[in-house]
Every structure is written in C-alpha cells, then in structure tokens.
Amino acid sequence: MSTPLTADALVAALRAEGVKVVEYKSWRTNNRDHKGPWGPVNGVMIHHTVTSGTPNSVELCYSGRSDLPGPLCHGVIDKEGTVHLVGNGRANHAGLGDGDVLRAVIAEAAALPADNEADTDGNARFYGFECVNLGDGQDPWPAAQLEAIEKVSAAICRAHGWTERSVVGHLEWQPGKVDPRGFEMDWMRERIGVRLDADETPAPAPAPTKPSATTPTKSKPAYEPFPGASLFRVGRSSPIITAMGRRLVAVGCGRYAVGPGPTWSEADRASYAAWQRHLGYSGAAADGIPGPTSWAALRVPNV
Known part of the structure; x- marks a missing residue:
C-alpha cells in the first residue's frame, strides 16, 4: 500500500x-x-x-x-x-x-x-x-x-x-x-x-578464471544488501551511499542541490524520507533513515 x-x-x-x-x-x-x-x-x-x-x-x-x-x-x-x-x-x-x-x-x-x-x-x-x-x-x-x-x-x-x-x-x-x-x-x-x-548497472564481465579446486565460487548479488543503520549517520562515507542517492534520484525522490555523493548528509536523509513516504510510511517511520524493508525495495545496485 x-x-x-x-x-x-x-x-x-x-x-x-x-x-x-x-x-x-x-x-x-x-x-x-x-x-x-x-x-x-x-x-x-x-x-x-x-x-x-x-x-x-x-x-x-x-x-x-x-x-x-x-x-x-x-x-x-x-x-x-x-x-x-x-x-x-x-x-x-x-x-x-x-x-x-x-x-x-x-x-x-x-x-x-x-x-x-x-x-x-x-x-x-x-x-x-x-x-x-x-x-x-x-x-x-x-x-x-x-x-x-x-x-x-x-x-x-x-x-x-x-x-x-x-x-x-x-x-x-x-x-x-x-x-x-x-x-x-x-x-x-x-x-x-x-x-x-536484472542488475540496472551491470559491470563488464571479468575475464574467466579457473576456480580453485578447494575454493568455492560465489556470485556477487545484483543489489547491495542492507548495510545496517549505523552507516547512515553524519560523517559516515561509503560508495554505497552514492549508489543509494543515485537510485533515489532515479525513482523521483532525490532532494539534492549537489550530488549525491559518498558522505551521508541531510540531503540524503530528506531524499530517503521521500522514498519512505512513497512506500506508504508516515510519521516516525518516514524519518529518512534506511531500514531493511525499504532498502530492499529501493534495489540499490551492488558497488
């Protein structure tokens, strides 16, 4: 809803x-x-x-x-x-x-x-x-x-x-x-x-390599898993925050004058709050801090 x-x-x-x-x-x-x-x-x-x-x-x-x-x-x-x-x-x-x-x-x-x-x-x-x-x-x-x-x-x-x-x-x-x-x-x-x-921003395929007989291969997920709420605090910096901001802009929730960039900012919080409201959250549930459910819905490409 x-x-x-x-x-x-x-x-x-x-x-x-x-x-x-x-x-x-x-x-x-x-x-x-x-x-x-x-x-x-x-x-x-x-x-x-x-x-x-x-x-x-x-x-x-x-x-x-x-x-x-x-x-x-x-x-x-x-x-x-x-x-x-x-x-x-x-x-x-x-x-x-x-x-x-x-x-x-x-x-x-x-x-x-x-x-x-x-x-x-x-x-x-x-x-x-x-x-x-x-x-x-x-x-x-x-x-x-x-x-x-x-x-x-x-x-x-x-x-x-x-x-x-x-x-x-x-x-x-x-x-x-x-x-x-x-x-x-x-x-x-x-x-x-x-x-x-589908991955919206697919990276070039790496050259094929022969896997080790003792090391299992593991595919990289298409989307960033929820990194935890602690990442979204003033001063924290990560390429995941940039990727998140780009997705927020793509879905019409960007509230950036400049950016987005890797350092968590008030513009990131306002943009994410807009996304939460689009998902139907309100009040304290639309505080602009990502949670697991809204993050999964945003589908932030893996970085």
Whole structure:
C-alpha cells in the first residue's frame, strides 16, 4: 500500500526506466479527484483502447466520452512504444472490481482468484495504462509497444517497491472484461519480473578464471544488501551511499542541490524520507533513515 507518485516522480521513474514520455496538454491537473479518493495505490492495470491511431486515442483518454468523463487512464501507450501521459490522480479506468483480486494484489500472491464480483473501487487503487489496440484479437502488438508496457509497469513497481505480481490486466479485475486481448498477462508479468530482477548497472564481465579446486565460487548479488543503520549517520562515507542517492534520484525522490555523493548528509536523509513516504510510511517511520524493508525495495545496485 503506497502513496501515489507525484507527477514529477512518475515522469522521473518512467524516464529512468528508458520510457519515451510525452506530457499531453494539462495532464498534471487532469483527474477525477472530486469524485472519490486517489490512493493508497496497490498496483498497475493494463487495458486496450478499442481504437486505432495515436492522436485520437490520446485525446479520447484525456477528455473521455459523454457517458464517461476523462481521464480514462493515466497514460496511453502507442504502437511505437511512446507513453502519452493524460491524467494525474483518480481516473475512470478500472471501475468496480473484485475485492478478492485486490487483496491478492496487495499480498502479491502467486496466483489471482477469479474475478467474479464487482464490489471494490479500482479507480482509487490502480494506475491505469491504455494501449492503442482494437482489442479484436487480430490487431498486432508491436515489439516496441510490448516493451513499453513492460518498462512502464516495471518503473512504477520499482518506484513503490512492488514485484511484478502488482501488475494486472483489466480482464483479471472486472467481470466481463477482455482487455488486454492479444497477449497473456502471466507472460507479461514474467517479462516485468525479469526486468525488475536484472542488475540496472551491470559491470563488464571479468575475464574467466579457473576456480580453485578447494575454493568455492560465489556470485556477487545484483543489489547491495542492507548495510545496517549505523552507516547512515553524519560523517559516515561509503560508495554505497552514492549508489543509494543515485537510485533515489532515479525513482523521483532525490532532494539534492549537489550530488549525491559518498558522505551521508541531510540531503540524503530528506531524499530517503521521500522514498519512505512513497512506500506508504508516515510519521516516525518516514524519518529518512534506511531500514531493511525499504532498502530492499529501493534495489540499490551492488558497488
């Protein structure tokens, strides 16, 4: 359960993941917040537009229809893999869905239950992305578009510390829905999981060496394990702190005027506090001092 990303944080997270982003019209203030809550958020929902062409699809999702006011999602993913941001806040995309599915998403369960009820407000709990596709099972899904779905989902999951199990299709949420039609959500979640597990800053592979017959080999973890709270004190210095700061900037939580650098500072504390708030912590739990759970969610590359 997390506080929704700010507009700046969302853009930063998407671009850090390599997503091409277009900010459409006044998307930062385009929402349905006066009709209900936005957040806490628990996941990402993928849809198809049942339209063709990027300009009209983006405008439709921004403005909505006479029977369903916009925004109809937070972003539109076109055939070329560009993400057009159209809403920031509550959007008319998920509607009422199955509370059992929401509970499974929150628990990041290995499998989702059948969506056989419509008793829970999904517009408050999910980021929504509409993908330009006719939804007839024949309209192709270009590789660039599928990669963008993967990247967008991974970016938001990474920012909140979620796994790929927090990404669902509309058809898994609301009875009677079929979107996205043309690929399997389990397959897409597998792609997202691979991306989330991958080392974001891989080092060049060392020259192969023959291991000693008596010395076992041990692979280096992709991410820094939690180094202990004692590292995060005034005057302490480590390359781990630099790597942490770079990740905080990448997920939109950087509060640095200069840096980040290797020496723990008030800017590091303020940046990490912003990250904790993004994860849903508040009060004393968002004091800016890393703990094991929030640290694992940040995925600081191994240094």
